[in-house]
Amino acid sequence: MAIQRTSVPDLQEMKRLGDKITLLTAYDCLLAGLIDEAQIDLILIGDSVGMVVLGYESTVPVTLEQMVHHTQAVVSTAHRPLIIADMPFGSFEPSDEEAIRSAQHLVKVGGAQAVKVEGGNDLVRRRIGAIVQAGVPVMSHLGLTPQTTTMLGGYRVQGREASAAQQILDHARSLQAEGIFSLLLECVPAEVARAVTAELHVPVIGIGAGAECDGQALVTQDLLGLYPALPRHARQFAQLRSTISEALAEFRSEVKAQRFPAEENTFHMKAQEAAKFSR
Ligand code: KIV
Numbered sequence: 001m002a003i004q005r006t007s008v009p010d011l012q013e014m015k016r017l018g019d020k021i022t023l024l025t026a027y028d029c030l031l032a033g034l035i036d037e038a039q040i041d042l043i044l045i046g047d048s049v050g051m052v053v054l055g056y057e058s059t060v061p062v063t064l065e066q067m068v069h070h071t072q073a074v075v076s077t078a079h080r081p082l083i084i085a086d087m088p089f090g091s092f093e094p095s096d097e098e099a100i101r102s103a104q105h106l107v108k109v110g111g112a113q114a115v116k117v118e119g120g121n122d123l124v125r126r127r128i129g130a131i132v133q134a135g136v137p138v139m140s141h142l143g144l145t146p147q148t149t150t151m152l153g154g155y156r157v158q159g160r161e162a163s164a165a166q167q168i169l170d171h172a173r174s175l176q177a178e179g180i181f182s183l184l185l186e187c188v189p190a191e192v193a194r195a196v197t198a199e200l201h202v203p204v205i206g207i208g209a210g211a212e213c214d215g216q217a218l219v220t221q222d223l224l225g226l227y228p229a230l231p232r233h234a235r236q237f238a239q240l241r242s243t244i245s246e247a248l249a250e251f252r253s254e255v256k257a258q259r260f261p262a263e264e265n266t267f268h269m270k271a272q273e274a275a276k277f278s279r
Contacts (some may be wrong), residue, residue: 005113006041006082008137008181014041014214015203021215023184023205024223026078027053027070031220033077042205043078044116044139044184044217045071047086047147052221059146062088064102071110084139085112089147092117096130103136114138116184118145120171125178132179140175142168142196143209144187155231157208159192172196172204184217185209187233208233 014021023042026032027049035043049070050056064087071085085106092099103115114137117128128138143158152158159165169192172183183204185193190210197204197213206213208231218234221227225236226244254260269277 003079011203021203023217024220026074029073029077032074036078036080040081043081043083045074045085047088048219060089064091068110071112075111083112084114084116085110086116092127099127099131100134103131107136116141118147120175125174129178137181139182139184140180141184142171143185157187159188165192168192169196172200176200176202
């Protein structure tokens, strides 16, 4: 039987039933395949690829073509989760036409089923409306929006004051009116996340937004203990960094001690051919 991919109505139903939605990031086919096997509902090809994989200091330099490249890798092995590709900084702001072109490129060439767009001001809201009208499902991203951390004063919790919390709620409402299928809320107080989740009829996925959202997101490298700095909102469910370091050190010492490759790792010629060859 063909595998059923998570759909937008499935997510809506999960919100209704209180069945918590899971979202993880992926940038390559290997981890995407494992995430698929673990029956995670949503995969995000986050522009965090810039920091986690490409070594940039922020997500700002990530290009649309890099997002397409990593989306293609993820799509090749992830058949069950709904696949959402991040729209990188600069790919949607200049005009509605450019926003539609970029979103459709991520869907047509990258293979994503949906896109994520950071921000909730009037300009971003118009772009999101245009993308939705053009037929591409959009997840919004409010709270800490890493593409604009210079304006936010760094990577800090957003919406601690009542007026800032109210602005997040207002933005969430107006984005929902533009037709988004879901909202990612990053690093906001639990009180804000609770109010937004109760107010919206579309699912709200939190990352650093407390336990009362409709679902939870994590950067997979944080969860696996691969990324050196762990943000407070994340939890390491494994410590793969030390496992990998030990394996690398062991490889080195086995080669130096001439214990690798062993006989079982070695190919041989047939005796007759070897004798002919040595003559
Ligand atoms: O780019 C990303 O990885 C994100 C996370 C907050 C999930 O947007």
